[in-house]
Amino acid sequence: MQIVNTVSDIRDVIKAWRVAGETIAFVPTMGNLHAGHIDLVHKAKAIADRVVVSIFVNPTQFGVGEDFATYPRTEQADQTQLLAVGADALFLPSVADIYSPDAVTMVTVNGISERYCGAFRPGHFSGVATVVCKLFNIVQPDKALFGLKDFQQLTVIKIMVRDLNIPVEIIPVETVREASGLALSSRNGYLTAAEKSVAPELYKVLCEAKAAVCLGKQKFADIEQHGLRTLEQFGFKPDYLSICCSHDLSPATVEDTEIVILVAARLGKTRLIDNIYFSKDI
Numbered sequence: 001m002q003i004v005n006t007v008s009d010i011r012d013v014i015k016a017w018r019v020a021g022e023t024i025a026f027v028p029t030m031g032n033l034h035a036g037h038i039d040l041v042h043k044a045k046a047i048a049d050r051v052v053v054s055i056f057v058n059p060t061q062f063g064v065g066e067d068f069a070t071y072p073r074t075e076q077a078d079q080t081q082l083l084a085v086g087a088d089a090l091f092l093p094s095v096a097d098i099y100s101p102d103a104v105t106m107v108t109v110n111g112i113s114e115r116y117c118g119a120f121r122p123g124h125f126s127g128v129a130t131v132v133c134k135l136f137n138i139v140q141p142d143k144a145l146f147g148l149k150d151f152q153q154l155t156v157i158k159i160m161v162r163d164l165n166i167p168v169e170i171i172p173v174e175t176v177r178e179a180s181g182l183a184l185s186s187r188n189g190y191l192t193a194a195e196k197s198v199a200p201e202l203y204k205v206l207c208e209a210k211a212a213v214c215l216g217k218q219k220f221a222d223i224e225q226h227g228l229r230t231l232e233q234f235g236f237k238p239d240y241l242s243i244c245c246s247h248d249l250s251p252a253t254v255e256d257t258e259i260v261i262l263v264a265a266r267l268g269k270t271r272l273i274d275n276i277y278f279s280k281d282i
């Protein structure tokens, strides 16, 4: 596995592969890799000749008072895992290499970026869209893989790729869960042992909300309120629980069949997000 620290060096590595006629799949990450990330790399290997993984804790997607400074940086362990899974290149740029001090351009996917997580993390999705757009311009992959756990992020990226004609295929990959149902996340490491035992309730609440929708309960606002109250009873401080259309994340109506239920809630100092998506039987 080649470990590459600069934009010009990764461009050279990729150019050589392109000259040899090889296809490239890309897995952008912020590191602290878990089984969900490794699954993305596995899937990437199956669909392209070469796999590039980036690790870049992107400052522009963190708000004031968020965990940019303390975000877990576990470079050595990450490298070991990527070597074992057979990634071809690890791109590890510095902040200065990605953002010139004079940079004034940001990418904003209007509308969707202000809802749900965007309402609680102003500027977050502009930071995500900007860095992902830059990474796509640097790596120029044929395919890029993203976890479905960050459903809103995935939707923002799909819209950006469509609107800016970026020639990359976005491949969504299933969320990896612990046996308890808790979705794997780098931020799970912030949970205390007591919080860890409560955290799976987040997914249980989603499953219950899905069951209510599928049973034909018509008042989605009541299902959402019930879910929020249940989370509060377990000690969460929920930001939102919303029943949405899975194609554009607009609020779902009873006529909609392709549904995603999005949730974000704080447990102690940790902010957890999750979702469940499904086709409603009609």
Ligand code: PAF
Pocket (backbone or CB within 6 Å): 028, 029, 030, 056, 058, 061, 128, 131, 132, 150, 153
């Ligand atoms: O999902 C993440 O880890 C990040 O938001 C991403 C897509 C790597 C952009 O920094």
